[in-house]
Amino acid sequence: MRVAVTGTPGTGKTTATERVESGLDLVHLNEVIREEGLATGRDEERDSLVADLDAVADRLSDRDDLLLDSHLAHRLDVDRVVVLRCHPGELERRLTERGEPTAKAEENAESEALDVILAESVDRHGEDSVYEIDATDRDPEAVAGEIERVIDGDRDPSAGTVSFIEYL
Incomplete structure (x- = not known):
């Protein structure tokens, strides 16, 4: 099985996936792209x-x-897609704290409010393969636990359950 954990930069993908306990091999695609010149x-x-x-x-x-x-990750062939979500205001704060330029943080916050990655995920994989997790107020272990539930088949698909449209 292949599971993609995707989301706007700053939603906590890497932090959460490093805590996931499963039989799946973790691949940080951005590292692979950079290190292998892809x-x-x-x-x-x-x-x-x-x-x-x-x-x-x-x-x-x-x-x-x-x-x-x-x-x-959602742009690849996978069986399930986990879309991590984060309130745009919190996302913008996280990105600026880690040194991203203000314009880039604002662009990502707007993309999050507009559900850009969720829409791409549903378009490519269908609603029955997409699982949203609101990571705004959850610690990485709790988010990892939800990802594990998706992997184990213990969580129902949930595309469209998180909305930050009020941010706009």
Whole structure:
């Protein structure tokens, strides 16, 4: 089984997935992209690599039983998608605290309020494969526990249950 843990940068994906206890191999996609040169270039405005998702998919094509962590993970072939959510105001605070430029933090907060990653996940994988987790006020262990429930099949799909539209 392949499970993607995705969400807007700053929602807690890496922190939570590092605490997940499962039989799946954890892959931090952003590290793989950076370390193995799986990018087509650099987005200078956002100061980030542009991932070559076809190359990433090829790199992982012979591997199953994966827990994939990245804001891009939902763009790969997976069985289940966990979308971590965070209130945009809190998300903006987290991003600026870790040194992101104000404009980038604001852009990500707006994307979170607009459900951008959730919509992409549902569009690609369907509502029956998408699980939302509001991580705003949960500690990483609690979020990891919810991810484990998704992996174990003990949680129902829940696309569309979290809304931050009031932020806009």
